[in-house]
Amino acid sequence: MMLQAQLHCLCLFTLYLTTGYGQEGKFSGPLKPMTFSIFEGQGPSQIIFQFKASPLAVTFKLTGETDDIFQIQPDGLLYHNKALDRETRAVHKLQVSALDAHGNTVEGPVPITIEVKDINDNRPVFLQPKYEGSVRQNSRPGSQELDPLKNPSYKLVVSVEDMGGQNDHSFSDSTSVDIMVKENIWKAPEPVEIEENSTNPYPIKITQVQWNDPGALYSLVDKEKPSKFPFSIDQEGDIYVTQPLDREEKDAYVFYAVAKDEHGKPLAFPLQIQVKVKDINDNPPTCPSAVTVLEVQENEQIGSSIGTLIAHDMDEENTVNSVLEYRIVDQTPKVPRDGLFLVQSYSGTFQLAVQSLRKRDTPQYNLTVEVSDKGFKTLCFVQINIIDINDQIPIFEKPDYGNLTLPEDTAIGTVILTIQATDADEPHTGSSKILYRITQGDSEGRLEIETDPETNTGYVKVKKPLDFEAVAVHNIVFQAENPEPLVLGVQYNASSSATFRLIVTDVNEAPQFSQQVYQAKVSEDVAKGTKVGNVTAKDPEGLDISYSLRGDKRGWLKIDPVTGEIFSVAPLDREAESLYRVQVVATEVGGSSLSSVAQFHLTLVDVNDNPPRLAKEYTGLFFCHPPKAPESLIFEATDDDQQSFRGRHFTFSLGSETLQKDWEVSKINGTHASLSTKHTGFEERVYHIPVRINDGGRPPLEGTVSLPVTFCKCVEDRCFQPAGHMPGIPTVGVTVGVLLTTFLVIGIILAVVFFQIKKNKGQHNVESAQASEVKPLRN
Structure with a gap:
């Protein structure tokens, strides 16, 4: 054990020397609170720091969350002897104390924090296999x-x-x-058919919807929002019809089922519910009118179609409920016998069952017709009138209506002649009604004929202006006809025609222009004397014409009085008037000197002849003084020339190169630019900044404008001006200066006066003294 400890100390000492520990600096220092970050997983015997203590301390003591990992040597060398694990402990809270030879604390304890930095040393693991x-x-x-x-x-x-x-x-x-x-069970159900006017008890379940999970809240939505909505849904998703339906009122319904959660949020898209109302035979046939009136001519052939009775049924079309059957149940009168007419069972078309009815037997028959569907019957009434055949032609009362002379300016609508023809067929029928038409002598349709429906009298009227120069004499042929065709074997002849001669006399008429509005287009920069257009007029009588202008308020044009050619006589200006309107007067030479007027419209095409300018007057531009930083203001340019479809495209630049160190002009878009200061060293005064604006036209034009910019003291972001100070009224400083000057002048004057008075007084005293000295001599 002693050898192992000695080896450990030797290793630490070697590491201590090779890493530079022990030198005052990064890895050593006084005892104070410190925080160290160390990666987890590093090998043991890693030096952290060496603490230096006061001379009284001879050893160091380590306490806290050491976990037998951190140790400190007597000389203050802090190290860890095991690898750190951040997942075991991410932060270690330690305390270091310095002790004297008796074990007493002379410094500390000082908190030392060890933060364990993470490395990727743990595999991600799913919580379940x-x-x-x-x-x-x-x-x-x-x-x-x-x-x-x-x-x-x-x-x-x-x-x-x-x-x-x-x-x-x-x-x-x-x-x-x-x-x-x-499976997704939130599906739209199949379309539903409901029989109208059902007598079953309501409500009646008709279909069902169901959300995939329990707890959904159901509702129905109808986008048409009708006054009554005869459907409902319960919270099981069952859909009911709540009252009888009437197909004739509404034959189909389309609405939507919606499912929402407990918070009212839709769970899915709505489902479309389609309901068709099934028809039943609940409507009887109806007649088209109280009485249906038909006509048949005397000479109609057997089997001829007379007319059709069309009854109606409100039940569904093209179904057995709306199929109608027709049957004649009565004929009045029954002369010459009953059964004179037939009706087709399913079309309602009437036919003649016998040949050649005679009006003298009876002029009218009344039929009662039974119209029936599958369950109802209705009686309709038909009146058949026997009308006379058209076997008589109209005959004019006279073949020739003679001559009539009219001036060519006879007013339109004037009745110039009354004609009359008669017809022996039955009155007030198509066989006896007469229509007149002109078959010869009026190819241009200047006349028309109106017929009185009661008397068959024809009134010949002027429909278009008569024209002596075009046709002086009209040989008119009238034809009288019936709207009803004539029977076979009968034809119109000369008795149905008449003649009439219309003589048109000349009237002096004003000249006539070839058109009422003449239009021309020229460039606004055309030279004086350029032909810009011409007009033409003719006199109906063939007289010469003199042309003149009226309304040439700008004096731009002149017209050749003989040819009608129009020329420019002054510079044209589109910006002053882009569409120039004048009147052209054509006056006949000689005769009554009648005249007529036409319009001449001259469109001026723009050329680039106006330099750019400011869009408005900029008089209130200012910056607060003293400026704290460079600032900018925006201005707008415009041009009196016509704007192209792409809009304006101006370029902007400073008008003086000497100003470039102080000012800068930057383009924002085709019409706007900004004027910016480059520094803050401006005086408190007005600067007039010249700006060049180029329009880029063909040819390009350039204008120089001046922007007045004021540097002034500001209050609430506005130029400050002392109260009562108006243009022309002196300021307080000027007023004070004037007053001081006045007082100074007055003081000088008073001093001079005072000095003069004192001088005079002194002289007077001298003279008095001299006089007193002389007096004794005189005595």
Whole structure:
């Protein structure tokens, strides 16, 4: 044992020498509270620190959480003789005391903290050798492909690595996981059919939904939000209809079932519930009107279709409940016999059962028709009128309506002639109604004919302006016809035609422009005298025309009075007016000097002829004085020229190179820039900073603007100005200076006056003395 201790001391001494311990510095020092960090797992006999004590101390004592690991030599050398384990103890709290020769404490105890630093020396271990779990089909993202019928379970191997698996010294562990795939029972049920107007007791269960786990709270949601919602759901997921449904009112319902947890949070997506209302035969047929009126001509052939009675049934279409059957149950009168008409059983179309009814036998028949569906019957009434056949043609009262002379400016809508034809067919029928039309002499449709439905009188009117220059004489042919076709063998002839001669007289008319608005487009920088457009007008009488302008308020244009060509006579300016509107007057030369007016619109195309400028007047720009740091302010530029579709693109720079040491201009975007100071050594005054702005146009134009920037004392981030100090009114300092100067001048004046008075008084005293000295001589 003695030899082993000596060897241990020798090893410590060797380590002590080779590592430099014992030298005052990093690894040795006075006895004081200290903290050391040591990696776990290091070999034994590792020196930590050597403490130095006062001369009275001859040895050291170590106490606390040593765990037989930490020891201290009499000379203050602290070391550990075993490897540290952070998982056993992460921090060791020790105390070191310095003792004299009698074992008395002369220093300390001093707290020493040993922090054990971790190294990767423990393998990760799963808490169980095997895990089990389950997942619902389609219950969460990533599980849509799971199908319990195809793969009811999965066996997984899960591995774990510490240090992120990025180190050669990392450890790992594995375990198995068994996953069971459960069926997802939260599924939309099949569509439900409910028979309308059911007499069963309500509520009636119609379907069910179920969440995968117990405890879900169910509710129904209808996005249409109807006034009444005839469905409910209980907390078992059973869905009920709560009252009778009417298919004719609503034939289908779509709503949603929702499952939520106890906190009201949805557990999954809503399920769509579809309910179709099944029809029953609960509606009788209805007639289209109180009486259905049909017509048949006297000469109709047997089997001809007369018309159709269309009844209605509110039950579901194309089902046995809405199939209607028609049957004639009565005919009034029964002359010349009963059964004159047939009706098709399922279409309701009426046909003639005998040939050639005669109106003189009876002009009207009334039929009672039974319309029935599977369970109901309804009586509808049909009136059939026998109408005369169209075997008579219209005949004009006279074949020629003579001549009529009208001026060409006769107003549109004027009735110029009344014509009359008669028809021997039954009055107020399609066989006797007369329609007039013009078949010759009015190819341009300047006339029209209106027919009085009561008298068949025709009124010939002016529909379009008459034109002497186009057609001076119209030889009109009228034709009278019936809207109902004539019977076979009867044709219109000359008796249904008439003639009429319309003579149009000339009226002096104003010139007529080829169009009412003329448009032209030129660049705003065209030279004076450039042709910018032309207009044309003609006089109906063939007179010469003189052109002139009206409304040329800027004096930009002139017009050739003969040709109608328009020229520029002054510089054009798009910025002043981009669309220049003037009137062109065409006046006939000679005659009545009539005139007409058209519009001339001149669009000016922009050129880059305006330099950039400031978007507004910047008069209140200031920085607080004295400035604490460089500052910036923002300004905006604009241009009177037309903006391109890409917007403005200005460039900015200082207008003077001598200012570059003090100021800087930086572009922010196409229209904005910032002016910044480069230092804080500015005086308290106004600086006028020139800034060059270039528009980058073709050709580019540049403008120089001045930004006034004031450096001033500030109060609450505003320039301070003494109360009552207005422009033109002297400040307090100036006022005081003026007053002092005034007082000084007054003082000087008073001093001069006082000196003069004193001088005069002295002289007067001398003279008095001299006078007193002379007096005795005189006596």
